[in-house]
Amino acid sequence: MNKLLFLVAFLVFSLPAFAQKTTETGMYLVTFKNKKGTTYDVSRPEEFLSERALLRRAAHGAEITEVDLPLSPDHLAEVAETGATLWLQSKWMNGVVVAAAGPQVKELNKLNFVDEVELVAPVQYSRASTLPVVPNLDRPEPRVDPVPVSSRFYGYGWDNLTGMKGDSLHSWGFRGKGVLVAVFDGGFPSVNYKDFLGYREEAEVPANYDIVEQDSTALDGSTHGATVLSTMAANHPFFFIGTAPEAKYVLFKTENGKGEHRLEEINYAVALELADSIGVDVVNSSLGYTTFSSKSMNYKYSDLDGKTSPASRAITTAFERGMIIVTSAGNSGSDPWKYIGTPADSPEAFSIGALNSDGSRAYFSSYGPTADGRIKPDVSALGVDVAAVASNGRGLTSANGTSLASPLVAGLMACLRQAVPDATNQEILDAVRATASQADAPDNERGWGQPDFAAAYRLLMSKRP
Template structure:
C-alpha cells in the first residue's frame, strides 16, 4: 500500500513539473481543438490491449522455444522481443546504433548564431520512446527529462545518448561540444513496450508536437520474413492513424542500419528495400544517416556523403522513404556512464533521427514566435522537404537520402519571409478553420515568379491510415488513401512534381505522383511572369475533403497582398492597419458579401456583412479589438472569395 501511495505522489509531482514547462494551456487548447480526442481515446485502449496481447503471446512462445527475451549484440545494439508473425517468427525491436548542429545548420539558429533568432527549444517538449530509460538525473539535462510511463527499468546508454542529442545543455562536455539541438527543451522519456498507447495518450492530453523513435526491427536472421521489408504493416498504419487524428503531432523515425550487415540483408535488392516497421508510415518522418559536413559546409550535392550503414528505401509502393538525411556518424552526446556526467560518441540512424527531431522543434518555436501558434505536422513536413538541400547523384529525391539534407537555416528563413509585409514566400494551411480541398474541388492560385531564383511549390497532407500488408512480398498497391495533385502551369506548359523512378537505382522523374503525400514542383529557371498553381485530387476523397498545406517560394514581393482574388477589384487599406480598415470590392454579382477575419491560429476574430452600393461593396471596419500581429481578411460572396494578409502594428 505504501509503495502504491509513493508512486501516486511521484506521478503528481512529475505531472505538475511537466505542465509548468510545456506549451501554455491556450496553445494546447488550440491544438486539441483540431484533434480527434474521442477517436484517440479509443485508439489508446485498443493499442494498449493489442500490444500487451502480442507481447504475452511472444513471451509464451519464447519460453516454449528457448528464445531470449532481451539480448545485447557484439556491435553494441540491444534487442528485445516484440511480437511474433502469423507464421510464428519472433520479431525483436533493436536500437539503431552506429557536430549534428553544424550539418543541419541549427548552429545558425542559436544565440550568437548570426541570425538573431535565439532558438533553444525553451518551454517546449518532445516525446522519446527508446530502450529502457535515459539517465534523467544527468546533470546536462538540468531536470528537464521525465520518465513519463513511470517504468522502473534501468538506464541505457542508447536512450541517454538519443535524449541528449535533443536536449542536453552540453555543460559537462568539452567546449560544449555535446550540446543538444534544442538544449533548453524538455523530454518525456518512455521505454518502447507500450509506445503506440502512450503516443496516443500524450497527443490526446498534452498536445504533443514531436516524438523520436530510434529503434526498429532486428532483421539480421536469414529466416526473417522477406515481405516485411518495405511493407506497410499494422504498426505503420497505427502511426498514420494517430497522426491523422492528432494533426499537430509529428513522429520521427530512424531508418535503420542494415545496409552493411553480413550476411547481406535482403541481398537481391543491392542495398535498397530495407525499411521495416514504423519507417514505412506515410505520415512519419524517416531519417537517413550521413557523414557530417566538412569545415567548408554545404556547397553542392557532393558535400553530402552517405554513411556505410544507413538503410535505403523505397517502400514497396515506391514512396519516397527515407524522407530526409542528417549527420549520424560519430555523434557526441550524453550517456549513462560517468556519475551522471558521462558523454560518448556513437553512430547510427538512431543518432541522426534526434538531430532532425530537435531541429523541427526549433522550427515550431520560431513559427510560434512569429505567429503565436504552431504549424500542423503536414506543414512542418512540407517545410522540411521544401527547404532541403540537394543530395545524391542526381537532382530530385531518391531512396537513399530522401529529399536531401536537412537545412534548418533555410526553413526558418522561409517562415520569417512568409510573415513579413514585403514577403515572397507563402505558407498556408487549408483545413476546417479556413477551407480544405472538398470532393471535386480545385484550388487555383496565380502567382508572379521573381525570375532570379527557382519557383518552388510544395503540398503536403496527413493522410488517413491505409490497408496493412499481411504477408505479400513487394506489394506495389499504393497505400495512399486521398491522392492530391499539384501542378504549375504557364500558358500551355505544365510542370509536374517529383516522383521516384520505377527502377530503384535510376534518377527521380517529374510526373504524376500517385503514392506520396508530399509533392514538390521545382522550376529552376522561371521567367518573371505569371504562373498558375493548381491543387486537385484523383477519385473519391475519403471523408469528402482533405486538409493540406501549401508552401511556395521564389515569388515577386507582395504576391500575398492580393492572393486568391475572384473579384474584378479588391483592396483593403491601410496595410499595416491602424484601428480602422477600409474595404473596397467590385463584383459582377449582387449576392450579399461578408467579411471574416482570422488570426494565424485559424480562429475567427471578426464576422460582418459588408455594405453594398450597386456593384460596389464599400465598408470601414473597426479593428481596435485585434492585438498586434498578422491576420487574414477573407471576403466571401456566394461561390466567390478572396483573401488578404494584413499586419497590425
C-alpha cells in the same frame, strides 16, 4: 483530471496475420467490437485529453472522434472476470493487452464484444500491483540560461548543430522552449540532474514512464536511450549543448530487453497515444522492427507499405492529430535486407538516414523505397562520429547510426516548431524537405538530402501573412 486516462493507446485496426489464435500462456492483444458503455463523450474531450492536446488538435483542425474515447468499463470488467491480467489499454485500437493462460484465452474468445484475441509475446514480466503504476508526466520545464551561440560555448555539440544550420535557429532565439518532446527507447539510465544533462535540480529531470515493465521509472534499462536523449537535451556550456536544450522532455521505455516480439510495436503505439493525450508536439524514436525472436512474426519487404505494422499505423493516427514523429530509417544498408524497417515506412513518419561528415551516405544507412514505391528516407543527417554524452553520464562518446541522426533532426524540429507556432505539422515537414540539399532530385539513399533549418524557417515565414 483522472491520470488513469493517460494509460491507454492505439489505432482501430487489427494486427496482421502473423499471430494465429492460440491457447498458450502469453501476452494477448484483445480487441473489442465497440465501445458500448463508455462513460465519455466526444462533446467533453477535456475529460480524457489535456489542454495542450486539445490546443494542438484545434490548430490542425483535428476532430475528436469515437476513436479517442476511453474504453468501456463494462468490457474491462468482463475481461478481468476471466482471470486475465490487464497489462495495457488502448482507446485508439479499442482493446487491451492481457497476460493470460489457455483457459483464460478460451473465456476471452467467448465474450460477445470481443473481436479478436491474438498472441503477441510470451509472458516476460510480472507486476506487483493489479494495475500499472500511474506516471506523473507533469514535470516542470528545464531552467536553461541561454549562452552565446558559438563553438566555444556549445563545445562538442557544435558540429551536430551546424551541419543543418541549426545554429541559425538558436541564434534567433529558437532552442525548443515551450515545445514538448517525447523520446521512445529502451531505457534512460544515468539521466541524473547534475552530471548528465545539466539540470540544476531533480525536479527538472524529464518525466518518464516504463511501458514495458509497467513500473515506476524508465530511468533504467538500455543505455541507448540516454545517449540518444543527450544529443537533444544536454546543456553543459563550454562542454556540450544539444540541438534543443530548452525543450521539455517526456521519456518512454518501449523496448523489451528480454526479447523481440510484436508487443514492442504495441508498446510503441501505446506510447504515441499517451504522448498525444498529454500534448506532445514532437516525438523521436530511434527504433525499428524487421525481425523478431519468433520467426513467424518477421516482416517481409512487401510488408513495408505503411499499413501493416501497428507502429506505422499509429504514427498515421498521431500525425492526423498534429504531432511530428521523427524516426531512424535503420542501419541495414550493408546487410542482405538493406531496406528501412518499420515504422520508418509510415507515410507520416519523418524517417532519417545517416551521413558521413562530408555529406555522403553512411555505408550502414538503410535504403528505400517502401514496398508501395514511396521515397525513403525523408532526409539524412550526420550519423557517423556523432558527439553524445557517455551512457554513464561522465564525459563524451562518439557514436554511429541512424539512431543518432534521428534525434539531431528531432531536436531541430522542436526549435522550428517553436519558431513558427502557427505552422501545421505537414507544413513543417514539407518546408524541411523543400529546402534540403537534394530537394530537386530526392533518392532512396539520402531522401531529400541534408536539411537546412535556417532555409526551412525562412520558407515558412515567407508564407505567413
